[in-house]
Amino acid sequence: MTLERKVGGVKSALEQSEVAQKYIGNLYIFVSILPHTPNEINAYARVIGNELHCSVTEAAVELFTEGELLAVLGHEISHLLNPSHTPHLFRGLLFTTVLAAPVAAAAHFSGIHLVVGAVIAVALIFYGILRALLEKKISRNEEYRADALGAAVAGPQFMASALAKLPNESASWLATHPSSLSRIERIGA
Numbered sequence: 001m002t003l004e005r006k007v008g009g010v011k012s013a014l015e016q017s018e019v020a021q022k023y024i025g026n027l028y029i030f031v032s033i034l035p036h037t038p039n040e041i042n043a044y045a046r047v048i049g050n051e052l053h054c055s056v057t058e059a060a061v062e063l064f065t066e067g068e069l070l071a072v073l074g075h076e077i078s079h080l081l082n083p084s085h086t087p088h089l090f091r092g093l094l095f096t097t098v099l100a101a102p103v104a105a106a107a108h109f110s111g112i113h114l115v116v117g118a119v120i121a122v123a124l125i126f127y128g129i130l131r132a133l134l135e136k137k138i139s140r141n142e143e144y145r146a147d148a149l150g151a152a153v154a155g156p157q158f159m160a161s162a163l164a165k166l167p168n169e170s171a172s173w174l175a176t177h178p179s180s181l182s183r184i185e186r187i188g189a
């Protein structure tokens, strides 16, 4: 099957999916292949006016089956509807760490005891760490939610097998994306 036929099939499946229609309503759907993205497995969805533009990299179209592509696009559509507010993982942490030193210095020069300044500085750093951890949790939950929509649109078995094809990310607490394995378990396929 040519890649074009594959995405054509995905487009009509999206149009016929009652679940997808519930979310994207009256939008005209376009699905295109992004050329010149060697080996990049990725998919994007955005709304322009009353059109939903989905694009999938060439490598992704080659890697995934039609059902899996549908699941991947369902996942992306969920992100579109629930835009992430947490792409900048360490911004909060960096900001408060950078802020901590001048706060300590200011406290010192304004006559506040150095210990008080240090306590404020340390509190700021801890606030930054807590914030970064919370943001990671939120962004992982957004991934699970996106997987759930992908599973609802395409069927859980396709969302699961698409995830299984992704390079597995480490299940570290540092990861913004949960591991593929934990995502597959959540889908319960």
Ligand SMILES: [Zn+2]
Pocket (backbone or CB within 6 Å): 075, 079, 143, 146
């Ligand atoms: Zn995602």
